[in-house]
Amino acid sequence: xxxxxxxxxxxxxxxxxxxxxxxxxxxxxxxxxxxxxxxxxxxxxxxxxxxxxxxxxxxxxxxxxxxxxxxxxxxxxxxxxxxxxxxxxxxxxxxxxxxx
Numbered sequence: 001x002x003x004x005x006x007x008x009x010x011x012x013x014x015x016x017x018x019x020x021x022x023x024x025x026x027x028x029x030x031x032x033x034x035x036x037x038x039x040x041x042x043x044x045x046x047x048x049x050x051x052x053x054x055x056x057x058x059x060x061x062x063x064x065x066x067x068x069x070x071x072x073x074x075x076x077x078x079x080x081x082x083x084x085x086x087x088x089x090x091x092x093x094x095x096x097x098x099x100x
Contacts, residue, residue, distance in 0.1 A: 005029055020046040024055050027062075036066055053083040057092060064095075 009026045016022055027042035043059040046052065056079045064072035076096050079086060086092075 018049055020050050020052055020055060024058060027058060031062060036062055040066070051078070051082060053079045053086040053088050057088055057095070060095065
């Protein structure tokens with residue numbers, strides 16, 4: 001199904017290049033295809049537009065996978081401090097507890 005998602009996301013990113021939802025989804029697709037570099041680029045583009053908690057969490061995961069535990073922790077801390085009512089907080093705590 002990843003093959004089917006790629007053309008859909010590319011078309012919508014071309015039409016709506018500043019929509020963080022499409023940037024985030026494209027980053028997830030890149031991550032699923034083991035392309036951490038592309039995922040990071042897309043997530044950083046999204047964060048330049050809006051410091052969205054879902055995007056912050058996804059970038060924290062990507063940076064953790066890339067071996068940058070400090071940035072990963074900083075991104076998770078940002079979710080905790082800037083979005084204290086986010087529904088993602090239980091997941092943030094779970095990810096944080098897995099990071100050394």
